[in-house]
Amino acid sequence: MSQRFAVRAFSLSIRRKIMGIALALIVLMVLTSLLSMMMVRRTGEHFAQLSSNYMPAYGNLARANIRSLERALTLRRMVIARTVSSNDGGKFDALKKVLEEKGAAVESEIRSARALIGGLIQDRSTFGDESALVRIDSRLDSLLRESRRHLNEEIDRLLKALEANDARAISENLVRVDEFRDDVNRSLDAVRSDMLALLQADSAVTVDMQRHVMVVAAALTLFAAALGVVFAMLVSNGVTVPVRRLLEGTRAVEAGQLDEVIAVTTFDEIGHLTAAFNRMVEQLRLKKRILDTFGRYIDPRVVKGLIDAPTLAAEGQRRVMTVLFCDVAGFTTTSERMTPQGLVKILNQYFSTMSAPVREHEGIIDKYIGDAIMAYWGPPFNEDSEQTRLAALAAIDMLNRLERLRDSFPEIIGMRNAPISFDLRIGVATGEALVGSIGSEHMMNYTVIGDTANLAARLEGANKIYGSRILASEATAMGAADVVETREIDLVAMAGQARPERIYEIMARKGCLTSEQEELRARFLEGLEAYRERSWDAARRAFLRALAIAPEDGPSLTFIRRIDALIAAPPENDWDGSWRLEQK
Structure with a gap:
């Protein structure tokens, strides 16, 4: 009977064969869709639990932690207000009201989290770890009843000491408040960590279910494709499958997937075309690897420009550019007393911290020169009208991150009390400059050179003379006037300049003086x-x-x-x- 069926199948017309393939594939697609809909529905229910219970509960715990820290800060402000100006009762009362509000907010957030967790515990259909939820709920209940109660009692004692202006009692109570607050925060952090672990575990379960849906759908799809291939071989004599593989590979490349190789199964024109396609993908992989690798040494936008338009980069152009120089002040003496490993750690932290504002404001980091940073803005990377604003804002952000950078040094080098002298000097200049690849035939550097770059370097050095931190040329100050506050410093003829130029100090963002x-x-x-x-x-x-x-x-x-x-x-x-x- 099977022999008779095979004979009849081979005797069918191409039209009927194609229709049979189409009908079989339609049936399989309907089955796949029905099964997928059922599994997707279950996955959707899990996602709903995550979004309506787990995530909001974790958010309540996170906000409770934040409100607790805000409450501690308010208490500190009350101590300062009472010790600095004991007569300012209005300010002290206002802070006390804020303290009460923050305390109520902490308890409200914890109760909200408990309500959500309780709902999950009562919902027997939940897919999470019910025992873990019960433990978390119990710990939150203990936190509200015991730890928070002790903390609130100590805070009440501290408030009474503040109202009595008893310095000794204030000091002793403040220590105890800090100890209880730290205990509460540690407990809250531990609960929040457990809740996050539970959220992650339940998210993983949901993702696994989704992956299972995809595997089942893929399996059915592969089965349908295999059946279509079997019948298509009768119709197309092995042409359709290789062409389909090429089409799928082309779509994968279009989507950015360059890690797959199409197997060459024939030795005809389709096979040659498949081999050529694989060579093309290999070249694309090589180009992507070059972009990824050199993007750590040269700005990826520069690398892309050099690859896509090498002629333009080699020829160079004269353009109005904004150049920034940033250098470390007062670090030489300290660095001489440091080990090479500690010095490298500090410099790496410095470069990472100070490079971030440049990149965040669309600047190009040209190079690191010792402990100096050179960056620039301008076409084709930025609009002419934006370059001065972006450079000025980057300079302000670099200065704003200085204090936090200084504070991180002792921990980086493992010496808590190590005196480290570290300050910044920044110079910014705007004007015409030569932009392009400059160097020898064996090594080139895409950079900015000319009087503008020299002026930015001179302005950076002039900070030492004027005792300032950010000096900018007149063109920069005028171009960025709508985003930063400046003051004119002097009319100066820099070394190598015949005509004097007005220089300005960038003081702060617009309206922030x-x-x-x-x-x-x-x-x-x-x-x-x-x-x-x-x-x-x-x-x-x-x-x-x-x-x-x-x-x-x-x-x-x-x-x-x-x-x-x-x-x-x-x-x-x-x-x-x-x-x-x-x-x-």
Whole structure:
């Protein structure tokens, strides 16, 4: 009977064979869809539990931890408010109200988490570890009844000591509050960690179910494909399968999947085409590997540009660019006392921390020179109208991360009390520069050179003279005026420059100056105007008023010393108020 069926199958017309293949595949697809729908429905129920119970419960615990820390911070502020200004009862009462609100928020979040966990425990259809949920609920209950109660009692004692202004009692109670708070936070952290582990475990179960759905669907699909191949071999004589493999491989490459090789099963034109396709994929893999590898040494955008348009990179262009130089101040002496391993760790941390703002603001890191960083902005990587803003914001963010960077050094080198002198000097300049690949025939560097790059380097060094941290050229300051606050520092002719240029200090983001900084800027400007008019006494008084606001203001100190020198040796009659810096 099977022989008769085979004869009849081979005697069918191509049309009927194709229709038979189509019907068989349709039946298999319907079965696959039905089975997938059933399994997807179960997976969806699991996802619903994760999103409506597990994740919100973990979020409640995380917020409870945050509110607990905020409560501790508020308590510290109350201690400071009472010890610094014991008469300011209004501020103390306001902080006390905030303290109570934070405490209530902690308990509210924990109760919300317990309500969600309790719902999971009561729902017998839950797929999670019910015993683990019960343990977590029990620990939260203990946390509310015991640990929190002890902490609240100690806080009440501390508040009474604060109201009585008993310094000794305040100190003793504060220590006990810290101990109880640490215990509560540790308990809460442990519960949150257990909840996260449970969430991850249950998520893994859901993912496994989803993977099972995919495996079953893939198995049925492969079976359908195998059946189609068997019949298609009768129709296409082995052409359809290799062509389909090529089509699937092309789609995989289009989706970015370059790790698969198509087997060559024939020696005809289809086989040659398959081998050529594999060679093409190998070249694409090599190109991706080059991008991934050299992206750690050269900015990936530069690497891509050099690969996609090597002629343009080799020719170079003159463009308006913004260049930033960042260097470490006061680190040489400290580095001489450090081991090579410690020095490498600190420099790596420094480069990682200070490179992040450049990349976050779309800058290109050109190179690391010793402990200096050179970066630039401009076409084709940034719009002309954005480059100065991005560079100025990057400089401010670099300075804002300095304190946190300093704090990390003792832990990095394993010496808690090691004195490390570490500060930043940043120079930013905007102007025409040559952009392209520069070097020998054997080694090239895609970089920015010219007066603009030199000016940025000189501005970085000029910070040492003016006691500042971020100096920018006039073009940079004007271009970034809508995003940063600046003050004019001087009219300077740098080393190698014939014409003086105004330089500015970048002080803060737009609208973020404190009232003291605004007053400092106004007094400094008065002094600068009087200085250029040769009114030495008036200039000195203005700079002294600036120093009264900021005693360590470097530019004001610099000008006072300079006024003393000018009084001793007055400038020529044609003096234009500029100053020449010979130091590079």
